[in-house]
Amino acid sequence: MPRKSVQQELTRDMIMDAARTLFVNKGYQHVSMRQIAKELEYSHGAIYYHFKNKAELFYALVEEHFKMLDQILDEILEKEIEPKEKIREVLIGFMQFGLTHQNHYEIMFLTKDEEVRNFLSQSPNRSYEKFARALSLLSERKLSIQDIWSIFISLHGFVTHYSRHVTSYEDVQGMAAAHADFLLRSIR
Amino acid sequence: MPRKSVQQELTRDMIMDAARTLFVNKGYQHVSMRQIAKELEYSHGAIYYHFKNKAELFYALVEEHFKMLDQILDEILEKEIEPKEKIREVLIGFMQFGLTHQNHYEIMFLTKDEEVRNFLSQSPNRSYEKFARALSLLSERKLSIQDIWSIFISLHGFVTHYSRHVTSYEDVQGMAAAHADFLLRSIR
DNA sequence: AGCCACTATTGAACAGTGGTCAATTAATTT
């Protein structure tokens, strides 16, 4: 009984919605194409008509989060607080983002999966570039390129470490603040 | 034709040797029990007689690396250089270890796999404790517990990031040194 | 030497994975 009536045709969005729910709770590795299909009450083959493969589907899920991260950055930059405090908030904002969207973050900045990374392409780099430019400006060039890169890597370490335990950001808010303060001790 | 003659009985060490070669080149995820068995010219079932499951086998492979990391630390501590330089070398040594044994490091400090982490138990913590004590002593308590934790997490970020690309440590030696210097700017 | 318990190994089987594709049918175009 192939092809359902047009009113109930499968769309990329429907697939992404089903995938998202599973993905947020279980992560890339532990969500299967068949589970998603089951959720949708379609055969798993149908998904492959709309997405080339698992990597493309989950990349689509994550793509928008690069924009989300950019937005978070922009919102902080527009605040009316002094630059030093802004820098602090940028660092904390990054960690909060990473730990609030752990499974997304994993794909954005941690995955080794070749196929997924083909889709990611330059997105992680672009995301970092935005972060770096912001910090460079806010510090009035007091932070060198090296410094900024070290800071980024250090934030990455924080997110990566605490993602191992299923911690929510709230549980490590204090730690995040302390980490940010440590990293900023080099300026000033 | 079960059970081979005693001269060619399978041992844990034989399995670990075969597994190690594959593991170092491909990582936990991409080495299968059947591949290991094929390498040994045994059926895959035989491995399960010697190891409870994949996690136990690969934990056995990684276990010794916690000691190796401790040793690296000790060797640096015994050097005849001033404490400040020792701290620097400890940080660099950690990054070098992580990037020289990337797939081991991944299991030691990065894996989310529940089964594997059951085997790891407190090993990563103990490893960190040793690191922290060393830094505390060398800095004559100038480095707070918080600082040391931030440093560790920051080193973790470095290893984790550069492990994504198949970089060897030599390729990022300069970066590692710069990262260490950045992290140590807060003291002094 | 014969028996027996034990030990190590096999390979079929299970339930799952990502992915492909011929067959089929609904929708659309001609």
Added chain:
DNA sequence: AAATTAATTGACCACTGTTCAATAGTGGCT
């Protein structure tokens, strides 16, 4: 009404980790 195209199915492939009944070599005991 016929031909074409689009969307879906589900069997199939080649894998994965894991289990386990069946089997055969080993070593000890009588």
